[in-house]
Amino acid sequence: MSSPSFLSTRARALTAGSSAGSALSSGRTRAQANEYNKQSNPDGIINLGVAENRLMWPDVVQKVPVCRFASAIARFLLEWSGLPSLQLNDGFQYRSDHLQYPPYHGTDALRSAIASVLTSFLFPLPTAQITPNQLQITNGCCSAISVVASVLADVGEAVLVPAPYYGGFYSDIEYEAQVKCIGVDFEPPFFRVQVEGLDRAYTQAATQGVTVRALLICSPNNPFGNCYSRDELIDIMRWCAKRHVALVSDEIYAGSVWGSADDDPHDRLYPFVSVLAIDSELEAGLSRDMVHVLWGLSKDFMVNGLRVGVIQSRNKEVVAACRQLAKFHAIPHPLDSLLASILSDHAYVSRHVALNKERLSDMYAHLTCWLRKKNISWIRANAGFFVWLDLRAFVQGMGGRVASLEGGEREAGDSTPVDRSAERLLAERFLEAGVYIALGEAFFCRDLGTYIRAFFVCTVQMKRGVISGSRLVPSRVRDRELGDVGKRPGADVERS
Amino acid sequence: MSSPSFLSTRARALTAGSSAGSALSSGRTRAQANEYNKQSNPDGIINLGVAENRLMWPDVVQKVPVCRFASAIARFLLEWSGLPSLQLNDGFQYRSDHLQYPPYHGTDALRSAIASVLTSFLFPLPTAQITPNQLQITNGCCSAISVVASVLADVGEAVLVPAPYYGGFYSDIEYEAQVKCIGVDFEPPFFRVQVEGLDRAYTQAATQGVTVRALLICSPNNPFGNCYSRDELIDIMRWCAKRHVALVSDEIYAGSVWGSADDDPHDRLYPFVSVLAIDSELEAGLSRDMVHVLWGLSKDFMVNGLRVGVIQSRNKEVVAACRQLAKFHAIPHPLDSLLASILSDHAYVSRHVALNKERLSDMYAHLTCWLRKKNISWIRANAGFFVWLDLRAFVQGMGGRVASLEGGEREAGDSTPVDRSAERLLAERFLEAGVYIALGEAFFCRDLGTYIRAFFVCTVQMKRGVISGSRLVPSRVRDRELGDVGKRPGADVERS
Incomplete structure (x- = not known):
């Protein structure tokens, strides 16, 4: 009984967009449905493609004390209901109106x-x-x-x-x-x-x-x-x-x-x-x-x-x-x-931020040290929890076309279609090897070849992810390509 | 430095709308800023204008057990962080990904x-x-x-x-x-x-x-x-x-x-x-x-x-x-x-729904019994937690024009402006008397005179609210008007 005419024009555009993007989203969906876990799912997929900083997760739990988080909810419910209140010295300000409409723009x-x-x-x-x-x-x-x-x-x-x-x-x-x-x-x-x-x-x-x-x-x-x-x-x-x-x-x-x-x-x-x-x-x-x-x-x-x-x-x-x-x-x-x-x-926020920065810095050092050994280049970073890897050698190793390293000026808004099939095939191989990566395509990167934004998941998962991927590249090709990168004058794309 | 040209046309329409609606929203704002509380703010404003069912609040707190609500949060944080988990038999299904991106459309x-x-x-x-x-x-x-x-x-x-x-x-x-x-x-x-x-x-x-x-x-x-x-x-x-x-x-x-x-x-x-x-x-x-x-x-x-x-x-x-x-x-x-x-x-949901219905029914009986005594008419209800009161007599008592009780056919979409000043003045008088009511105007009711949607707040507050309001109506006018209402043939607008 379904007919497209039941949808607004904008809704049809939305659903058309969703199928066009499926090549990218299906990988993410597969990764999320089968997520790697050292104990419970060691053959699962390592997710290097989602912007979640996991380095601080245990600390967020410890530093935002569980008892405080939980008791705060308990407390407002108790006090507000008129039952005897819990005496908790956790700094949480009781408000009587939490089940009422909130100020929509925030209290x-x-x-x-x-x-x-x-x-x-x-x-x-x-x-x-x-x-x-x-x-x-x-x-x-x-x-x-x-x-x-x-x-x-x-x-x-x-x-x-x-x-x-x-x-x-x-x-x-x-x-x-x-x-x-x-x-x-x-x-x-x-x-x-x-x-x-x-x-x-x-x-x-x-x-x-x-x-x-x-x-x-x-x-x-x-x-x-x-x-x-x-x-x-x-x-x-x-x-x-x-x-x-x-x-x-x-x-x-x-x-x-x-x-x-x-x-x-x-x-x-x-x-x-x-x-x-x-x-x-x-x-x-x-x-x-x-x-x-x-x-x-x-x-x-x-x-x-x-x-x-x-x-x-x-x-x-x-x-x-x-x-x-x-x-x-x-x-x-x-x-x-x-x-x-x-x-x-304020004390909590300061400790949290300092500890997070320390861990991010450590993880970057670990990761880039290891990327150097593997001849994988990246753009140097000092913020966030990801690096932009240059995997063009991987794509070329599989016979795909890549942009020249010199780039070249492109017209803004030039929407000439680019053949992404080799990149998508590489992403598929990564997935088969147990690693989900976000392709450059997902970042509207017009350069042929694949860059990925890889996250500091944790040292073990990150390394395992890149190792799995690097097996996909014939070493001969990799050495040659990355050798070329190394010869670029003034390059601060880091590599060994 | 501000200039309207920084806003999109639709944004200008939004902000223009907000000032036009201020006559209605300011009352609500004043009511929320000075809310009646028997102990702490006995001179505050009773809010009869917001769709919040308060009859069940203490029960929601008791029946959705506080310890369960709180411990469920504690539990997922603990388990997810790898710390020893709490052993709670509360039926809450632990999920490992609560701090990760959720499925946006719901789990x-x-x-x-x-x-x-x-x-x-x-x-x-x-x-x-x-x-x-x-x-x-x-x-x-x-x-x-x-x-x-x-x-x-x-x-x-x-x-x-x-x-x-x-x-x-x-x-x-x-x-x-x-x-x-x-x-x-x-x-x-x-x-x-x-x-x-x-x-x-x-x-x-x-x-x-x-x-x-x-x-x-x-x-x-x-x-x-x-x-x-x-x-x-x-x-x-x-x-x-x-x-x-x-x-x-x-x-x-x-x-x-x-x-x-x-x-x-x-x-x-x-x-x-x-x-x-x-x-x-x-x-x-x-x-x-x-x-x-x-x-x-x-x-x-x-x-x-x-x-x-x-x-x-x-x-x-x-x-x-x-x-x-x-x-x-x-x-x-x-x-x-x-x-x-x-x-x-399921057991909780059934109990909750049954108890809520019982309380709503009781409150309606209390309220309408009392409205009858006060000669205030309303449309009979069997759902929700509000009644639609007919306060045209109040408006007329203040010298305002009201629609005839016979109504009469109006063209849909007819946007002839209606003089609402007497209604707004009545609402202001209500506020001064400590009661916030939502005017018919807020429900896009084109009839002159004022209907209000009044909520089952609790017996005491509801009665106090209507009493405060009813003092505003000269009894002579009230009796005459409501007498007329009573004489309408076949009226199932309830009154004494």
């Missing part, structure tokens, strides 16, 4: 706690003080992006995103807000953002009658795990001012910057600088009303499963409009209050 | 539990068996409505809603989905839905170039607290089939039907019949692919603050399209699993 307590955490992560200028009134809580950062896209752009207008980019941005921008997500390709091997590329993309969109309303950057960068320099950010801000385009900075990895910048000015590792640490008006002529920051708890606090995102804006109209959409993206009232309690514990 | 366990609960509430036909695959969990029923509106209608197309209706439908349909919510006025005093009215609204929309894609009903009805008859539902289904319009039935009060139907065929109290208990294809020629049900935990399980809604559809394309939007409306993974555990406890 004052949670927004205050997050204002404080963000201040410690972003080092905003005194003139950019982060206040609770600037903040809105959402059920995950995807919702935050969707809401901001809706508020900044009308249906059919566009947001530019430097590519390769976290693939979720595409659906975050397009699916619900119905705003076009236009990736702007930058050049390998370093993919740094330059205003000429933004200009080309903007002009090309304009030629097609599409108005660009915002530029979305992920800072620190996902999938590269490195930071924009202050100068790059100012260039971007100037460009936004010139084009009258809002700047949205997704700083969800701001609390996971674990490495230092290099002294060498030719190197590509910079310290993290929030857009709130730059006076956009003074330094770039960009109104502070056009700069918005996104954040969430998933990455820096390892709670992807809780779904908590944040929109920060100093533009009162943007804040007011976002709040009109808040009820569609609210989090549970008890979760709100529990998080407010946990995040108000 | 299998929660959807299975809800399929079972819905089956017990809706009595679907054997041919309409409710399966977990038909379901999608959302963060609240507002999100469910918004998602379904997006999937059924394109931007600028329309959903019809019989009026007066739960005012939230308007924003649920318009704000994010950008679909027009067209109220279809029906006639007082009973406001029953008739296909002639739907036809007029459909035709008027078509004249204006607006395509109607769905009809949304709230069944049992909010704000009236009564049920559609089986015949009415079949009429509605036939109309939907004829017009090729989907039927969306919001059955969020399905588990809160506490009263029986009357034997008198002229009476207006019918038993609750779900749209899934009618073979729409056989009885009305309406494809089952065009019938969708919404539900949520807020009303029947008193957890408005948890934000859990459900979309049910047998249309696989609709399900697939809804799931593409799932990540914007996901609930936390631990909450999902806890609810799965609680709702799988």
